[in-house]
Amino acid sequence: MKLEGKVAIVAGGGQGIGEGIVKCLGEEGADVAVVDINGDIARKAADTVKSMGRKGLAVIADLTDDEQVTRAVQETVDFFGKIDILVNSVGGTSEETGQLMAEYAASLGDVAVLPPYMRYSSEVWDRYYELNLKTHVMMSHAVTPHFMKQRSGKIVNISSDAGRMASPDQMPYAAMKAGDISITWSLARALAPYNVTVNCVCPGFVYTPLWARGATGRLEAVRNAKAQGQELPERFRRYATEDVEGLTPYEFWLKYIVIPATPLGKEQTAEDMGRAVVFFVSDDAMNVTGQVLHVDGGLVMR
Numbered sequence: 648m649k650l651e652g653k654v655a656i657v658a659g660g661g662q663g664i665g666e667g668i669v670k671c672l673g674e675e676g677a678d679v680a681v682v683d684i685n686g687d688i689a690r691k692a693a694d695t696v697k698s699m700g701r702k703g704l705a706v707i708a709d710l711t712d713d714e715q716v717t718r719a720v721q722e723t724v725d726f727f728g729k730i731d732i733l734v735n736s737v738g739g740t741s742e743e744t745g746q747l748m749a750e751y752a753a754s755l756g757d758v759a760v761l762p763p764y765m766r767y768s769s770e771v772w773d774r775y776y777e778l779n780l781k782t783h784v785m786m787s788h789a790v791t792p793h794f795m796k797q798r799s800g801k802i803v804n805i806s807s808d809a810g811r812m813a814s815p816d817q818m819p820y821a822a823m824k825a826g827d828i829s830i831t832w833s834l835a836r837a838l839a840p841y842n843v844t845v846n847c848v849c850p851g852f853v854y855t856p857l858w859a860r861g862a863t864g865r866l867e868a869v870r871n872a873k874a875q876g877q878e879l880p881e882r883f884r885r886y887a888t889e890d891v892e893g894l895t896p897y898e899f900w901l902k903y904i905v906i907p908a909t910p911l912g913k914e915q916t917a918e919d920m921g922r923a924v925v926f927f928v929s930d931d932a933m934n935v936t937g938q939v940l941h942v943d944g945g946l947v948m949r
Contacts, residue, residue, distance in 0.1 A: 649929040651676030654727040656720065658710055658786050659737035661688030663855035664805060667917020668734055668924050670695060675925050677732065678702035680723040684709050702727065710737050710782040720789040729797065732928045733790045735783035735827075736805040739857040740820065744774045764818040772819050779823035780830075787834055787845075800843040801928040804831050805920065806939070808849050808947050824849075828939055835937030844936035846927040851943025852905040852914045854897060862900035866891060910945030 655672045659665040661683030672679050673696040681696070681703065683689035689705035696703030704726050708719040723730055751768040755761065767775075783804050794800030809817060810824030828847055835845040852858070869886045872879050879887050891899055905914050923942050926932055941947045 648676040649925060649931070650732075653677045653731040653928070654680070654723070654729055655732035655734060655928070656680040656682060656723045656730055656786075656790070657734045657736060658682045658719075658782060659805075660734070661685050661692050663739075663857070664850060664853055664917045664920050665734075665736035666692050666695075667919075668736060668805075668921040669693075671918055671921025671925050672696075672732070672734075672928075673699045673701050673703070675929070676701065678704075678727055680704040680706055680719075680727065680730075682706040682708055682710065682719045682723075710786060711777040713785060716782075716785045716789050720786070720793075724793065730790055730793050731799070732801045732803075733786060734803045734805065734924055734928075735786055737782040737786075738779045738805065738807070738824075739855070740775065740778065742860070744771060745860070747771055747774070763816045767819050775819035775823050779820065780826045783827055784830060787830070791838070791843075794838065794843045795841045798842050800838070800841070802834060802838075802843065802845040803924050803927050804828075804845070804847045805924075806831070806847050806849045808851050808941060808943050810849065811939075811941070811947050811949070831939065832937050839936060844927070844932065846932070846936060847939045848920055848923045848927070849939060849941045849943065849947065850915060850920050851941070851946045852900075852909060853917055853920065854900065854914060855917070858900060859896060862896040862904070865904075866894065866896050866899045908946060909943070910948075913944055915942055915944060 655677045657665055657669050660669040660681040669679050669681055669692045678701050679696045681689045681692040686707040693703035693705040706719045706722050708715040710716050748766055748771055752766040804827050806827040807824040809821040810828050814821035831845055831847040869883050869891055906912050919942050923940055
């Protein structure tokens with residue numbers, strides 16, 4: 648019960664990593680506002696908190712919109728009376744953005760001869776920025792006056808290992824996650840005089856809906872190319888000699904993506920990220936700020 652009496656707002660808390668964070672905060676005694684664009688999953692996560700005997704609030708908001716960001720924070724303050732903790736867990740990419748990428752790549756003609764980052768149009772870059780970085784910046788801006796007034800607060804940004812690695816296949820995503828790490832450092836320095844700590848968690852391999860879509864698409868591409876006797880695209884050639892028939896997307900992801908890349912040889916869970924967040928927002932970390940913690944099975948060691 649490290650967080651008894653604390654109020655947390657989890658942006659993007661309805662599913663995936665955010666949902667795991669909501670669960671872990673509730674288990675440690677926090678009351679939680681779950682902010683998500685999808686009302687059904689936000690209410691479900693808030694109900695999980697209530698089932699633990701805590702207070703839970705579902706707030707439906709598109710956090711790429713400045714006015715809705717302000718409203719989400721104000722609704723939380725109106726309901727709970729304060730905010731002690733902000734977790735920025737919005738991120739990833741939408742299916743719509745994926746479709747835009749596919750259409751743009753098709754318009755380029757023979758993309759096989761182009762570097763992978765050429766598949767991303769200006770519009771796609773904008774969408775990655777709005778979802779993965781702008782949301783974190785604006786939510787942090789919205790809670791800052793409350794934290795300054797009470798002279799306390801905790802912010803945790805959920806970034807990614809992609810922000811610390813060369814990622815030509817997913818350059819916009821990696822760039823925004825690197826930006827998330829950078830704003831963590833800047834916010835930590837700026838807010839330290841107000842007794843506000845700001846830290847960052849970089850997840851490794853967590854089978855979220857985003858990874859499920861990615862694994863499904865990669866598996867289908869490999870199967871189709873093999874079935875038609877085509878040479879695999881360069882980024883898929885490591886699977887050329889592998890038997891992927893009969894595997895589910897999750898099994899393919901775990902066997903051929905996660906285990907070979909991870910020193911500990913296993914996936915991570917949303918609750919792994921939740922426990923890292925609990926550490927950062929508890930009194931155990933009262934003198935920890937501006938830090939980046941990789942919860943990734945050893946994928947990044949620095």
